[in-house]
């Protein structure tokens with residue numbers, strides 16, 4: 322698969338990447354063998370860009386998958402790994418990066434990000450963690466640094482941030498999950514922000530092209546939209562080998578025009594670690610399929626849910642995914 326430089330980082334990435342959250346305990350909960358096998362399958366078929374995070378608790382899969390592969394940064398065929406941390410402090414970030422290096426078995430990591438920068442003050446609040454990333458990059462422990470975000474304003478801001486090398490931004494044609502300040506943002510607003518980053522020479526890669534699974538039926542349209550923004554890579558969470566095959570076919574231009582994914586088995590799922598209990602989905606569901614569970618968080622009754630997907634767009638934190 323042809324690779325492209327991630328902005329001005331000098332790091333070469335494939336046009337599609339594999340997110341590993343999907344296989345972790347919060348979602349498919351694959352065994353070490355299954356998860357590592359899936360990652361290695363994707364690598365052997367050409368994918369060279371992998372996304373994880375301290376919070377995902379998935380480093381063991383990657384380490385096992387890449388056993389026997391030269392992961393040093395002077396191997397052009399190495400798997401490029403991106404990780405990130407939610408921490409705000411200098412010490413917390415230092416610990417997070419060292420943990421990633423240790424648990425992934427790496428001497429240095431290509432990309433490390435502030436995970437999920439939520440709004441403008443959030444970047445300032447996490448100034449200690451940001452300074453730590455700059456220092457660790459200087460020491461050669463990290464190749465490039467940046468942020469992951471669902472926010473238009475944060476993405477815009479990163480175009481102006483000299484120390485930021487790369488932005489991992491949420492974007493999809495329907496605008497699902499895009500935020501701006503404390504409210505909803507739109508796809509056109511995120512498009513403009515992404516373009517500003519690209520013009521500023523930042524590496525840009527995209528998440529949630531399928532809007533948490535809600536746009537999966539429009540497989541090609543969803544990916545085309547993001548690719549046509551000019552991003553350097555599209556990161557997709559993969560849970561099965563067929564999904565990897567399909568994504569690689571798309572990237573290589575061999576996906577049949579007639580391809581239509583079977584989404585009939587899809588289910589709505591509420592990520593309990595993301596739900597903030599705001600209640601918006603309960604009000605939105607026309608079938609009263611969502612109720613509070615014993616933890617005061619939202620849960621779906623699959624006997625009633627019609628997988629219409631109406632609830633997903635109203636969730637301010639993208640906790641509702643179609644799976």
Ligand code: SF4
Pocket residue numbers: 589605606607608609610611621625626627628629630631632633
């Ligand atoms: S998918 Fe539709 S029916 Fe199911 S919980 Fe969401 S709004 Fe309700």
Ligand code: SF4
Pocket residue numbers: 591595596597598599600601602603618619635636637638639640641
């Ligand atoms: S809309 Fe999202 S955050 Fe609010 S209760 Fe539903 S799942 Fe939780």
